[in-house]
Amino acid sequence: MKIIYTDVLIIGGGLAGLRVATGAKERGHDTVVLTLVPPKRSHSAAAQGGMQASLANCKMGEGDNEDVHFSDTVKGSDWGADQEVARMFVHCAPKAIRELAAWGVPWTRVQRGDHTSVINAEKVVINERDEAHGLITARDFGGTKKWRTCYTSDGTGHSMLFAMGNKAHQDKVEIHERLEAMSLIHENGRCYGAIARNLMSGELVAYIAKATTIATGGYGRIYSVSTNAIICQGMGQAIALETGIATLGNMEAIQFHPTAIVPVGILTTEGCRGDGGLLLDKDGYRFMPDYEPEKKELASRDVVSRRMTEHIRKGKGVKSRYGDHLWLDITILGRAHIEKNLREVKEICENFLGIDPAVDWIPVRPTQHYSMGGIRTKYTGESQTLKGLYSCGEAACWDMHGFNRLGGNSVSETVVAGMLVAEYISDFCDSPESSINIHTSTIEKFLNKEKEKIDALLSKKNGEDAYVLRRRMEEIMMSKVGIFRNGVDLQEAVDELEELCKRSKNIEVFRSKSRAANPALFNAYRTQRMLKLALTVAYGALLRTESRGAHSREDFPMRDDENWLKRTLTSWPNENQTLPSVSYEEIPIGNMEIPPGFRGYGKDMTEAHPESKMRQAAVDVIREKLESEGASRFEIQNALMPFLDKLPKKYRGTNERLGENV
Amino acid sequence: MSEEKAPRILKINILRFDPNNPQDFPQIQTFEVEEAYGMTLYVVLNEIREHQDNSLMFDFVCRAGICGSCSMLVNGRPTLACRTLTSKLDENITLAPLPLFKLIKDLSIYSGEWMHYLNEHLETWIHDKEKEVNVDKLEERMEPALADEIYELDRCVECGCCVAACGTIQMKPSFVGAVGLNKVARYHLDPRDKRTDEEYYELIGDENGVFGCMTLLGCEDVCPKDLPLQSKISIFKKNDAKNRTQKLEIYIQTVIYPCYS
Numbered sequence: 001m002k003i004i005y006t007d008v009l010i011i012g013g014g015l016a017g018l019r020v021a022t023g024a025k026e027r028g029h030d031t032v033v034l035t036l037v038p039p040k041r042s043h044s045a046a047a048q049g050g051m052q053a054s055l056a057n058c059k060m061g062e063g064d065n066e067d068v069h070f071s072d073t074v075k076g077s078d079w080g081a082d083q084e085v086a087r088m089f090v091h092c093a094p095k096a097i098r099e100l101a102a103w104g105v106p107w108t109r110v111q112r113g114d115h116t117s118v119i120n121a122e123k124v125v126i127n128e129r130d131e132a133h134g135l136i137t138a139r140d141f142g143g144t145k146k147w148r149t150c151y152t153s154d155g156t157g158h159s160m161l162f163a164m165g166n167k168a169h170q171d172k173v174e175i176h177e178r179l180e181a182m183s184l185i186h187e188n189g190r191c192y193g194a195i196a197r198n199l200m201s202g203e204l205v206a207y208i209a210k211a212t213t214i215a216t217g218g219y220g221r222i223y224s225v226s227t228n229a230i231i232c233q234g235m236g237q238a239i240a241l242e243t244g245i246a247t248l249g250n251m252e253a254i255q256f257h258p259t260a261i262v263p264v265g266i267l268t269t270e271g272c273r274g275d276g277g278l279l280l281d282k283d284g285y286r287f288m289p290d291y292e293p294e295k296k297e298l299a300s301r302d303v304v305s306r307r308m309t310e311h312i313r314k315g316k317g318v319k320s321r322y323g324d325h326l327w328l329d330i331t332i333l334g335r336a337h338i339e340k341n342l343r344e345v346k347e348i349c350e351n352f353l354g355i356d357p358a359v360d361w362i363p364v365r366p367t368q369h370y371s372m373g374g375i376r377t378k379y380t381g382e383s384q385t386l387k388g389l390y391s392c393g394e395a396a397c398w399d400m401h402g403f404n405r406l407g408g409n410s411v412s413e414t415v416v417a418g419m420l421v422a423e424y425i426s427d428f429c430d431s432p433e434s435s436i437n438i439h440t441s442t443i444e445k446f447l448n449k450e451k452e453k454i455d456a457l458l459s460k461k462n463g464e465d466a467y468v469l470r471r472r473m474e475e476i477m478m479s480k481v482g483i484f485r486n487g488v489d490l491q492e493a494v495d496e497l498e499e500l501c502k503r504s505k506n507i508e509v510f511r512s513k514s515r516a517a518n519p520a521l522f523n524a525y526r527t528q529r530m531l532k533l534a535l536t537v538a539y540g541a542l543l544r545t546e547s548r549g550a551h552s553r554e555d556f557p558m559r560d561d562e563n564w565l566k567r568t569l570t571s572w573p574n575e576n577q578t579l580p581s582v583s584y585e586e587i588p589i590g591n592m593e594i595p596p597g598f599r600g601y602g603k604d605m606t607e608a609h610p611e612s613k614m615r616q617a618a619v620d621v622i623r624e625k626l627e628s629e630g631a632s633r634f635e636i637q638n639a640l641m642p643f644l645d646k647l648p649k650k651y652r653g654t655n656e657r658l659g660e661n662v
Numbered sequence: 663m664s665e666e667k668a669p670r671i672l673k674i675n676i677l678r679f680d681p682n683n684p685q686d687f688p689q690i691q692t693f694e695v696e697e698a699y700g701m702t703l704y705v706v707l708n709e710i711r712e713h714q715d716n717s718l719m720f721d722f723v724c725r726a727g728i729c730g731s732c733s734m735l736v737n738g739r740p741t742l743a744c745r746t747l748t749s750k751l752d753e754n755i756t757l758a759p760l761p762l763f764k765l766i767k768d769l770s771i772y773s774g775e776w777m778h779y780l781n782e783h784l785e786t787w788i789h790d791k792e793k794e795v796n797v798d799k800l801e802e803r804m805e806p807a808l809a810d811e812i813y814e815l816d817r818c819v820e821c822g823c824c825v826a827a828c829g830t831i832q833m834k835p836s837f838v839g840a841v842g843l844n845k846v847a848r849y850h851l852d853p854r855d856k857r858t859d860e861e862y863y864e865l866i867g868d869e870n871g872v873f874g875c876m877t878l879l880g881c882e883d884v885c886p887k888d889l890p891l892q893s894k895i896s897i898f899k900k901n902d903a904k905n906r907t908q909k910l911e912i913y914i915q916t917v918i919y920p921c922y923s
Contacts, residue, residue: 038774134803512717
């Protein structure tokens with residue numbers, strides 16, 4: 001039995017995982033990163049449009065700060081977010097971007113003087129201040145009051161990931177490539193690492209660590225059409241679920257991005273609309289202002305996706321052999337802008353659609369894009385129930401996105417959460433409670449269990465075809481657990497997924513019997529796990545009889561704060577279960593900085609919680625009093641919902657901006 | 663492809679080999695796939711794996727031309743398979759793994775190991791011994807045009823196509839290739855990296871670096887990201903020439919520049 005010991009084991013080599021690795025390494029802890037693919041090929045690279053950080057450098061970002069970013073994030077989440085976590089995040093986002101700037105990301109910069117932009121279909125001249133020249137600029141994104149999304153053309157994720165990857169090289173972070181975590185090793189409520197499988201040789205290896213971090217991204221591939229990379233299969237969440245101890249939070253909160261190309265579902269960035277692109281129907285008519293007169297194409301993603309679907313249902317979609325779609329028109333931005341700031345979009349249009357987006361409209365429709373749900377953690381990134389297990393980035397639900405994530409907040413979250421969680425993990429590793437007390441016989445038991453599972457898959461006769469089960473699961477998720485949901489469809493989805501889950505125990509790996517480099521084998525066990533995840537999503541959605549953020553129930557259109565201001569927690573305590581166990585965690589209103597209110601889209605569909613009004617009154621009193629006393633925005637914030645003491649000391653400093661705290 | 667005509671039957675010839683199996687030997691296997699509208703090699707290979715041979719090994723990650731995982735030889739030419747439309751190819755399509763990298767199986771290669779070594783060897787990160795980043799302070803300023811230029815070179819996805827197309831590496835595996843030279847150019851252009859010209863010269867001023875290049879230009883022909891090294895080099899030349907060492911100037915002008923012009 002091969003056992004590798006380290007201090008911090010990190011599963012997943014994308015932005016979040018690498019940032020944890022470098023952070024822990026700099027604190028003097030040995031780290032190993034397990035990754036399915038070379039880290040620089042992780043899905044983080046596909047983030048196009050940008051990273052939100054309230055730098056307030058560009059003209060249209062003037063006046064931005066943590067408070068505005070916080071308010072946008074909380075409203076975007078439809079009050080599902082943990083407001084303390086959201087506060088920690090907005091406070092650290094400027095720090096994370098400045099750190100990345102020092103590490104080499106070539107952020108697009110402010111150019112002093114006049115430049116032309118397209119706002120609400122009209123050309124507008126914007127004059128950038130002299131004093132901002134050369135600082136990091138930003139573009140507009142949906143659901144934000146200010147231009148806050150910082151970028152490098154539309155290859156932001158790529159540049160960030162490469163800078164991060166290179167930093168990991170510099171820090172000599174150990175990367176074990178093409179290693180897949182198969183199960184978490186745990187005993188007495190404490191996680192001690194993972195059993196991993198070498199995807200080239202088939203060898204099983206036990207990694208034993210003081211702290212184990214899951215940073216494997218989302219689970220979009222349980223849907224048939226997703227913008228996600230094909231490795232985003234949710235295996236991190238699945239192995240956490242299979243411990244029976246760790247819980248998953250809000251798995252039903254799934255985001256659909258308004259503009260993925262048809263039919264393949266590749267993303268075109270929100271930057272297209274942020275920079276002035278329009279959504280048009282089959283008649284070339286710009287329909288979004290009819291639905292959302294204020295924010296139009298730049299309403300929150302969940303809102304735009306629903307409006308597009310509504311419009312298609314009215315018969316306004318463009319017919320195609322792959323179903324109805326709408327048009328994204330960026331021709332209005334002009335060739336020069338597209339070739340400089342939207343070049344990935346241009347390449348994608350050329351290579352996958354054979355069109356030139358400077359001339360032609362792009363066929364788009366809402367497509368699965370982001371997993372707000374994930375491994376439920378405390379603000380430190382540690383599982384609420386399994387000690388020593390951490391998670392961050394899209395894999396986790398710590399929970400800053402609630403039921404809808406704002407564009408540009410995800411790559412930002414990866415690096416912010418990574419830098420914070422690295423500190424909390426390091427503190428844990430520095431403490432005596434982190435010492436490893438696990439017998440090798442226990443480790444061997446976990447390893448043998450994985451070996452037996454693989455043996456069973458390879459030796460099974462007359463079993464099920466994993467592809468058949470998986471494709472059916474993907475179709476069910478797409479058609480019955482999609483943008484609009486209802487009880488009848490969800491019940492059918494749960495029933496059929498449960499049936500598929502039972503059948504998946506009988507999967508056989510046909511013909512291809514090798515243990516090494518065998519795609520049939522990894523498809524088999526991943527399908528089993530994806531089905532469990534699909535059930536957490538569908539079952540959570542069925543039980544949540546309200547509409548909140550991206551979870552939209554046609555039979556329960558109200559946001560029901562009185563009954564549903566809570567997080568869904570799912571777990572799988574017994575291997576023989578065919579449905580997850582579900583419980584709920586209240587989201588307390590009493591300490592909210594922004595009590596639940598109306599998000600400002602369409603008409604107010606909120607069933608208010610009686611406490612919301614009380615809390616709002618209390619907030620108003622505090623604010624009024626402090627304002628009259630001339631208190632700063634920081635003092636007012638601190639009186640409403642203190643959070644700084646939760647942050648690692650090194651990240652508590654006040655952020656400097658032009659004209660503020662300089 | 664016209665939508666009315668009967669779809670073509672594509673003949674996909676794949677060079678297959680499983681180095682983990684001592685009994686196996688390299689062979690071409692042919693699969694037939696009915697072409698569909700808008701079909702890419704990503705779709706073709708998944709269809710073969712799902713319906714004809716589930717042991718077929720290949721690598722896709724983003725399947726959008728962004729991550730660089732799926733480079734392979736398509737009719738002998740290194741390229742990204744995910745964004746190769748079958749409609750642009752003849753119905754007889756031959757696929758082989760990218761040469762020079764360690765083969766995992768069939769079309770899957772271990773490019774990560776190679777790139778990892780390259781990055782460590784060339785130290786492709788910002789070198790600045792002096793600086794402690796104070797993340798509370800305003801970021802350091804940069805000329806917008808310079809940031810854009812750095813991004814141009816930063817767009818390399820380490821797909822390995824230029825390596826596979828490189829005549830020099832065929833003979834001298836220690837050569838850093840266009841991917842390596844581009845990275846050095848990228849950091850050299852970046853004022854945040856404080857390495858001196860002498861230090862850069864130490865990195866690539868030998869036959870494993872610029873002096874190894876035989877100027878066959880295969881790299882530039884196949885780069886999926888059309889990296890504009892040529893324009894970079896002319897800026898290289900314009901910039902503070904007085905600070906540059908004689909040697910560096912010579913090899914830029916005599917070796918890199920002709921290589922990409």
